[in-house]
Structures are given as structure tokens and as C-alpha cells.
Amino acid sequence: MSPALLLLLPLLSVVVIFFGTKWSGTLSALVSVASVAGSLGVTLALFSTDSSMVAMNWIALGDVLQVDIGLRWDRLARGMMFVVTLVGTLVHVFSLAYMREDEAKARYFGCLSLFMFSMTGIVLADNLVMMFIFWELVGVSSYLLIGHWFTKASAADAAKKAFITNRIGDFGFLIGILMLFGLTGTVSFTGLENWLAGGHAGASAGLLTAAALCLFCGAVGKSAQAPLHVWLPDAMEGPTPVSALIHAATMVAAGVFMLVRVGFLIEASETAGLVIAWVGGFTALLAALMATQQDDIKKILAYSTLSQLGYMVMVVGLGSGEAAMFHLYTHAFFKALLFLGAGAIIYACHHEQNIWKMGGLKTRMPITFAAFGIGTLALIAFPFTSGFFSKEAILDIALHENKLLFLIAAGVAFLTAFYMSRLLVVTFLGAPRSEHAGHAKEVSVIMFVPLLILAFLSVVAGYKPVAELLQAQLPDVHWNWFVFFVSLATMLAGAGLGFLRYLDKRSEPKVIPVLANKFYFDEAYGWAVRNLQDGLAWVVRGLDALFIDGLAVGGITRLTEGVGCLFRRVITGNLQAYSYLFGVGVFVLIYFTVFLR
Amino acid sequence: MIIRRSALVILMCLEIMLSAANLALVAFSRFRLEAGLPDYDGQMLVFFVITVAAAEVAVGLAIVVALFRSRRTIDVTTLTSMSH
Numbered sequence: 001m002s003p004a005l006l007l008l009l010p011l012l013s014v015v016v017i018f019f020g021t022k023w024s025g026t027l028s029a030l031v032s033v034a035s036v037a038g039s040l041g042v043t044l045a046l047f048s049t050d051s052s053m054v055a056m057n058w059i060a061l062g063d064v065l066q067v068d069i070g071l072r073w074d075r076l077a078r079g080m081m082f083v084v085t086l087v088g089t090l091v092h093v094f095s096l097a098y099m100r101e102d103e104a105k106a107r108y109f110g111c112l113s114l115f116m117f118s119m120t121g122i123v124l125a126d127n128l129v130m131m132f133i134f135w136e137l138v139g140v141s142s143y144l145l146i147g148h149w150f151t152k153a154s155a156a157d158a159a160k161k162a163f164i165t166n167r168i169g170d171f172g173f174l175i176g177i178l179m180l181f182g183l184t185g186t187v188s189f190t191g192l193e194n195w196l197a198g199g200h201a202g203a204s205a206g207l208l209t210a211a212a213l214c215l216f217c218g219a220v221g222k223s224a225q226a227p228l229h230v231w232l233p234d235a236m237e238g239p240t241p242v243s244a245l246i247h248a249a250t251m252v253a254a255g256v257f258m259l260v261r262v263g264f265l266i267e268a269s270e271t272a273g274l275v276i277a278w279v280g281g282f283t284a285l286l287a288a289l290m291a292t293q294q295d296d297i298k299k300i301l302a303y304s305t306l307s308q309l310g311y312m313v314m315v316v317g318l319g320s321g322e323a324a325m326f327h328l329y330t331h332a333f334f335k336a337l338l339f340l341g342a343g344a345i346i347y348a349c350h351h352e353q354n355i356w357k358m359g360g361l362k363t364r365m366p367i368t369f370a371a372f373g374i375g376t377l378a379l380i381a382f383p384f385t386s387g388f389f390s391k392e393a394i395l396d397i398a399l400h401e402n403k404l405l406f407l408i409a410a411g412v413a414f415l416t417a418f419y420m421s422r423l424l425v426v427t428f429l430g431a432p433r434s435e436h437a438g439h440a441k442e443v444s445v446i447m448f449v450p451l452l453i454l455a456f457l458s459v460v461a462g463y464k465p466v467a468e469l470l471q472a473q474l475p476d477v478h479w480n481w482f483v484f485f486v487s488l489a490t491m492l493a494g495a496g497l498g499f500l501r502y503l504d505k506r507s508e509p510k511v512i513p514v515l516a517n518k519f520y521f522d523e524a525y526g527w528a529v530r531n532l533q534d535g536l537a538w539v540v541r542g543l544d545a546l547f548i549d550g551l552a553v554g555g556i557t558r559l560t561e562g563v564g565c566l567f568r569r570v571i572t573g574n575l576q577a578y579s580y581l582f583g584v585g586v587f588v589l590i591y592f593t594v595f596l597r
Numbered sequence: 598m599i600i601r602r603s604a605l606v607i608l609m610c611l612e613i614m615l616s617a618a619n620l621a622l623v624a625f626s627r628f629r630l631e632a633g634l635p636d637y638d639g640q641m642l643v644f645f646v647i648t649v650a651a652a653e654v655a656v657g658l659a660i661v662v663a664l665f666r667s668r669r670t671i672d673v674t675t676l677t678s679m680s681h
Contacts, residue, residue, distance in 0.1 A: 573677030575607075576599050583599070 003073040003124055004055060005042050006081065009035045010117035017110035025105030032109035033092045036116055040085040043078070047471060050074060052126060052190075059129075067187060072126035078471040079325060080123045080257055083332045084250045086457075088116055090450035091245040094340050097446040098241050098347060108148055108239070115141035115246060122254050127188035128177045128215075131258065135173065135218065138251050139166045145246060146238040158234040165231040169221015176214025180265075183207055193264055205269065212265045212272035215258070216279075223255025223309045226283040230521050232306055236298040240343030243298060248305045248339050249332035256312040256328050260321035260473075267319060277317025277401075281408045284310025286519065288415035292422070293515040295508070296353045297342045300423050304379065305335055307412055314409070315394045318401040325473035327390035330461050334378035334387055337454035341372035344447050345427065348440040355426045356507055357434035364440045369428050371451040376424050378458040380417040380491050386462030388487075393475040395483045410490050417494025425502045433506060604664065604671040608657045615650045619643045 013035035021027040051073045059067040092112060099105055118141055121134030140163075147159030181187050183204055184195040219225070224232035235247045246252070259266065259276070266273050287306035294300045308331050312324040346353055348365060362369045378387035391413065398406040432438040442448070460466050467474055501509065514520070570581070598610035626639030665671050 575604075575673040575676065576601075580599050 001042060001045060002053065003042075003046060003051065003071045003077075004053075006039050006085075006120050007071075007117065007124065009038045009042070010113045010120060013113040014110055014117060017106060017113060022106045022110075025102070025109075028106035028109045029092075029096055029099075032113045033089075033096065035113055036085065036088045036092045039116065039120070040089045043081045043085050046073065047078060047082075054126075064185070065181070065187075067129045068127060069130060070126035070188070071124040072189065073124065075471055076257075076260065076325065076473065077123050079329060079473055081120070082470055083253075083329055084116070084119050084123060087249045087332055087336045087454075088112075088119075088245060090453060091241045091249075091336065091340070094244075094343065094447055094450045095239070095241040097444055098343055099239060102239075104148065108145070111141055111144045111148070112242075112245070115145065115251070119250055119254065123257065126190070128180065128262075129187050131261075132170075132173060132177060132218075135222065135254070135258075136170065138222075138254060139163060139170070142166075142235070142246050142251055145242040146235045148239055148242070149237075152237070155237040158231075158237040162231040162235050165228050166221045169217050169219070169228055172214045172217020172220075174218075176211050176217065179207065179211035179214060183211060189261060192262070196264055196268055208265065209269040209272045212262070212269050213275060215262055215265070216272065216276055219255030219259050219313065220279065221255070222258075223252050223313060224283075224306055225255075225279050225310065225313055226286050227521070229283060229287065229306050230518075230525060233299050233302040233518070236296070236302050240298065240339060240346055243302070244336045244339030244343065247302065249336040252305060252309055253312070253328045253332065256309065256316060256324055259313065259316045260325055263316065263321040266316065273317045273319060275317070277314050277405060280310045280312070280314030280317055281405045282310070283307070284314060284412045285408050285415075286310075288412045288419070289515055290518045291419040292415060293508070293512055295356055297345065297355050297358075297423065297427065298339070298353055300355070300419060301335070301338055301342055304338075304416065304419070307416065308335065308379075311391070311394050311409065311412070314405060315397055318397050318405070320393075320397045320475055322473040323390070323393040323397050323475035323477070326467070326475050327394055329467070329470075329472040330378070330386035330390040330458075333454050333461050334375045334385075334458040337371060337375035337451060337458055338379065340447075340451055340454065341368055341375060344368045344443045344451065345372075345440075347447070348443055349434075349436045352434065352436050355423060358427045358432070358437045359430045359434075360428070360432040360437060361440055362428040364432075364437075365442050367442055367448045368451065371448070371455040372428070373424065374455040374458055376420045380420050380495060381413060381487055382491065383484075383488065384462075386458050386460065389462030392480075392483060392487060393477045395487055396477045396480050397475070399480070399483060410486050413487060414490035414494040417491045418498045421495040421498030422502045425499055426505070430504050602672050602674050604661045604673055607673065608654070608661065611657070612650065612654065615646060619646055622646075 013031050016031050017028045021031055052070065053073075054068045054070040056069050057066065058069045059065060092109075095108070095112070099108055102108060115138065118134045118137035122131055122138060125131035125134060143159045143163040146162050147156050149155045150159070177187060180192065184192055184200075186192060186195065221228050232247060232252065236243050238247070266276060284307045287303045287310060291300050291303035291307065294303060308327070312327050312331075315327070316324045345358065345361060345365065345368060348361075348368075349358060352358065374385070378385040381388040381391040395406065395409055395413070398409045432440075461470065461472075464474065517523070572578075598607055598614065601607050601610060622639040622643050626636045629636040629639075661671055664676070668676065670676075
């Protein structure tokens, strides 16, 4: 069995669904679930192997450029692939129930399979060009899935916003690939590693830093780091299982995965690492602050995802890809759990997403409450849950590398505990604040079984033997009592404050406008697009009208027209004039042939 | 020929031009002696020109007649419908 099977299974499912079973939603769903479960099976079966293979030589320009379609199946890919296929399988199963009454079920599952195909491609790619292709494919499938309910204007807009914002980052990614190619003459990861090991880096350290930062641009877009984070909260317009799979557990983590893949480049450049670490830390803080004032259950989780991705990016910048991947791996489980839990709640409350219209769900949905509670504990790094171990590693590395970032990370830990306890208290405790919440019932087996599996993993995934078994990257950190107490104190303070402040409240006690309005990022971007971009467009349009249309295209037509007008005067219809001109012509011809030999 | 307005007279002028050319050909052939003999190429060409001119006159007269039948005039200054 070869890792190529992992790519072929979801692709096959896409083809079968779009060309075969499109007419039947149920059949398409089964095909899709079967393919993703097959992928999970293949991943597990290939756990003990380690191989790199080149499937074909795709572009060969002499000795200048070699681009292969190749697969790299190492520990990093295995760990990531496990997360992607496992969360993917659970989300597919959950979707069976969540999307049961959807009209476009076949399209939904087809797009999910397309996403699985693209994500697998990113994980297995052995060179930057191939990764970039799948990177874009992931963007397309994300666009399709965010805009699944495209008749709703907000969903269509959110899909466009996600795609356009990602394009900005991807442009940087592409430039970075080209710079690296210009610098090293290769685009494969092994080639780049060999080039760096060969000690050529010293002479072009500046260029290398620029290239690494350009690659990071791609990650900023895909992993929704500030200032390109604006698309992720809006992406919550998509179906909730999609948010769980794509916009929490896997696709947004692709940016982090890519950074870890090219971690050797970041290690080679101190400046790039520092910039990356600060962008990550800044995003983590910004997003955590914004999360404290949101009312939409999915938006809170989205900002929380941003904040956790900020942690991962920060720790990549600080030079520990292992800690980032470890947090990615634990985060994928508990965040998918939280999103699927939120999906169950939304489903039970008849598509109500405002937490202030829920309340009292603890007794009505006990299993969901238990699962959601475990996810929350893991997210706020309650001791001896999975999130605890990975966050501990991050804090430990931040403490060693950069004290200021450690302070930020600790602050974010406090805010995380605060907004998660707010979410938990408002949603599950107290009395129901709307009719829908009062009538909510526990969801069906097919929905809560994925929740329970994820809840189980959220607890145990952080322990070393389990992580070893599941091929996760393990950071090399030592137990540090100081970090432990800081983490415990921030967590307890945040959670305690959240509980006290929001217990039995009927609405937000104090609205902080700047946080509730997400620091006015959207407004600022709207202003920039309206004024700067439209101004630029106006100037460009003017230049176009003047030079291209006015001189080049319009000039030629006017010239032809003028010459035509001139010659039209000759056509008089008068026989004598014609014969006169004919005579003149003959004389001219004779002059040329006889006298100008 | 150019200042005439009647198509018939233009045709006659054409014939006179051809006759003038024929006369020139015969005259130059007489003056261009090769081994005491005139250059007969010129005189041969005159026969061709006469033949073609006869055909041309036949066609030209037919056109003039047809023109007169449809327009009731053969004044070429009024026949300018080709310019539109």
C-alpha cells in the first residue's frame, strides 16, 4: 500500500459524486464517508512505514527547474494525516445527521471530499510548487463550503471575503517560492535543506529572510493571522461541521504545518523568526480580546481558534516546530469537539446562534454539555487534559526564548479561560432565555458519538504514550513548576472571573464597543477599499481611457477613419474624373518604370 | 476625350486614339530597318489592335444603347450613381 492511495481515495469520491451520484444526496454522503474512512484506515495501516516517492517528473526545464509530483511520508506527515483523516471522518459522520434535511447534500459531501483531497495534497507534498497547488485547491473548497448556502447574501459575501483575503496571502507565498527558486534553484524540501546544509546561506541572508517572510505571508492568509484574520470569523456562515473541520481543526492549521515543513528556513533566519513570533503573539492577544465580547457562539469559537493559531505561529517563530505541531494536534481534537458541540446546540435550538438566547441547556442536553465541558477544559488548559500539555510546552518555550511574549501568552491564557467560561455559563447554565432553548432536546446518536470520541481524545491525546502512538510531534521540554503555576493561576483567575461575572445574567453586563466591534478592522478595511483602492482604480481607469483606449486602440481607428474620409472624396461617380485619374496613374507608372529604373 | 459629355463622342475619341497609336506603330516600324527590311512586329501588332478595337466598339456601343434605354440620356456628367 502506498501513500498515494490517500490522495486517490478522496479524489475518486469527488469524481463519483459529481459525475455519478449527484442525483442522490444519501448515496453521495455514503460515498464521501466511505472514502474518508478509507483514508483513515490507510493512514493507520501506513503508520509504521516511512517513505518518500516521486510519482512523476512533472516539469523539467533542462537543468534549470525540476518540479516533481512526489509524496513525502515522514513523521510530520503521518501525525498531520492522522489528525486530518480522524477529524475528517468524525465530521463526515456528524454531517450525516446535521445536513440530513439539506437540499444540496450531494454538493456538500462532494465539496467535503474535494477538501479532503486538497488537504491530503498539502500534507503529502514534497515540494513547494505542489504544495502551492493544493494550497489553492484548499482555498477553493473552503470557498465552496463557506458559500454552501449561497442564497443567503451573508454566506456568499463571507465566501468571497475568505477567498480574496486568502489570495492576498497566497500572492506572498508565490513570490516566496519564486525567490527561493531564484536563490537556490530548487523547490523541493529536500533540495532546500541540502542547499542550506551546504552552507550557501551566509552570502544571501537578507534574501533568505525575505523569502521566508514571503512564505509566511501564505501562512498569515491561510491560518488567519493578523492583519488578514478578518475572513475566519465571517467564514462561520458555512455549515457548522465545515467550521469544525476546515475553519478550526485542519485547513487553518495548514499554515502552521507549512511553516513547520519549511522550519529549517525559519531557523536559518533570526529576523524572520522574530517577526513570525510577534505576529503570532499579537494575533493571539488580539483575537482573545475580541472573543470576550462576541454574542454568536460560533464567532466566539472562531476568535478562540485565531488565538490558538496565534500561539502555534508564535512558537514556530520561536524555533520549536514540534511544540507548534503538538498544539495543532491537541487543538484539532478539542476545537473540533467544541465546534461540533456548538453544531449540536445550534441544531437543537433550531439554528439559533446567539448565546444570550440559549441558557439552561445543561439539563436538556446533558451529553452535549459533558462533551462541550471537556472541550472547554482542554482549551483553557485545565491540568492533565490534552490542551494543558501543549500549552505548557508553548509557555515553557516562550519563557526561555522571549520574556515579553511569555507575558502575552500568559495573558492570552487568562483571557481564554475567561471567554470560555462566559460561553459555558451563558449557554448551559441559568434559565432558558428563548422558546427554542426551552424546547431543546438531546441530539441523536449519530451526532453525539463523534462528540464523545473527540472528548475522549481531548483528554488523553496529550499523554506521551498516546501522542507517540498517534505519531504526533513531541516537543523537547522539561517540567517547569513556574510555568505550571502561572498557567494554573491564569486559568483559575480567568475561569473564576468568567463564572462570577456571567452567572445568571440575562444580557451582557457591560458592552465594550472597541472589542465588540473587533477593533474596527472590518470598518478600516472597508474604508481602505472604498477610498484607497477605489481611488487607485479611478486613476488606473483614467490612464486606460487616455492611453490605451485613447491613443492605442482609439488612435488606430480614428487614423483609419480619417484616411478613409480623405479617399472617399475621390469617388465622385463622374466618368471623366475617373478617366482623368486613370491617365494620371498611367503617367505615374510610366515615370516609375522608365525614369526611375 | 476627357472633357466630352456624350458617351458616344467619348467612344469615338477612343477610336481616334487607337487609330493614332496604329499609325505611330506603322510609321515606327517603317523607320526601324533591320537588314534593309522594316520591323514587322509593329505592323503585326496593328492588326491585333484593329481586331480588339472592333470588338471593343461593338461592346461599347451596346453599353451606350443600353444606357440610353434605361436612363434616357448618355450625358456622363449626370451618370454619377456609382458614388453613392
